[in-house]
Amino acid sequence: MTDKSIVVALDYDNKADALTFIDKLDPNMCRLKIGKEMFTLFDPQLVKDIHNRDFDLFLDLKFHDIPNTVAKAVAAAAELGVWMTNVHASGGLTMMQAAKKALQPYGKDAPLLIAVTVLTSMSDEDLALLGINVPAFEHVLRLAKLTHQAGLDGVVCSAQEAKLLKSSFGKDFTLVTPGIRPAGSDAGDQHRVMTPPQAIAAGSDYLVIGRPITQAADPLAALTAIHQSLQLS
Numbered sequence: 001m002t003d004k005s006i007v008v009a010l011d012y013d014n015k016a017d018a019l020t021f022i023d024k025l026d027p028n029m030c031r032l033k034i035g036k037e038m039f040t041l042f043d044p045q046l047v048k049d050i051h052n053r054d055f056d057l058f059l060d061l062k063f064h065d066i067p068n069t070v071a072k073a074v075a076a077a078a079e080l081g082v083w084m085t086n087v088h089a090s091g092g093l094t095m096m097q098a099a100k101k102a103l104q105p106y107g108k109d110a111p112l113l114i115a116v117t118v119l120t121s122m123s124d125e126d127l128a129l130l131g132i133n134v135p136a137f138e139h140v141l142r143l144a145k146l147t148h149q150a151g152l153d154g155v156v157c158s159a160q161e162a163k164l165l166k167s168s169f170g171k172d173f174t175l176v177t178p179g180i181r182p183a184g185s186d187a188g189d190q191h192r193v194m195t196p197p198q199a200i201a202a203g204s205d206y207l208v209i210g211r212p213i214t215q216a217a218d219p220l221a222a223l224t225a226i227h228q229s230l231q232l233s
């Protein structure tokens with residue numbers, strides 16, 4: 001089955017368990033993502049272990065720091081040969097421009113560089129507590145505009161904002177959407193959610209899906225069922 005729009009968020013605290021799961025997958029079935037937990041626990045060797053298995057890897061470290069530091073971090077991600085990496089758009093225009101510039105020497109081998117807008121776990125009420133008194137979609141739009149201006153490849157957003165962002169920035173602006181929940185599954189700490197078929201219909205390019213797959217009794221069956229739901233949509 002080939003639908004590489006699915007990016008499985010690994011988020012395992014045990015490397016052997018993660019690799020056992022990965023070894024059941026075909027790199028044509030999905031891409032993989034590791035984030036702060038796994039990178040901190042298992043270091044760049046994990047990136048090499050995943051690349052040795054021929055998967056495209058999204059290194060989701062959400063860099064957020066001064067421009068010089070973020071530029072160096074993004075270049076370090078490029079050295080690892082990852083398919084995609086990211087920064088926080090709220091780090092600002094200058095920071096994102098510095099990150100983009102740091103990838104110039106890598107040419108066509110540079111990873112895709114995207115920016116996180118508003119975390120999918122956040123509601124309008126969470127934003128209000130930060131003094132951001134607009135609905136989440138408006139703040140996402142603001143941050144996506146800044147990201148587009150900085151020349152990045154796209155954003156992380158909720159699939160709920162995908163239609164708005166595709167109509168604002170065009171089809172080539174890549175939308176990576178976590179907060180994906182198959183119908184009937186537990187939302188957990190995610191707030192702005194959509195099902196896989198809804199997300200694709202809304203314009204998401206990549207669906208980031210973690211616990212509904214990795215915490216399922218049979219993760220491979222859960223991934224296969226999501227593939228099937230997309231083919232029926």
Ligand SMILES: O=c1ccn([C@@H]2O[C@H](COP(=O)(O)O)[C@@H](O)[C@H]2O)c(=O)[nH]1
Nearest residue numbers: 009035118119120178179208209210211
């Ligand atoms: O806004 C964001 C940005 C990143 N994430 C990450 O995606 C996965 C989602 O995992 P689930 O288990 O499917 O909830 C996770 O690694 C987050 O760190 C996000 O959820 N929202």
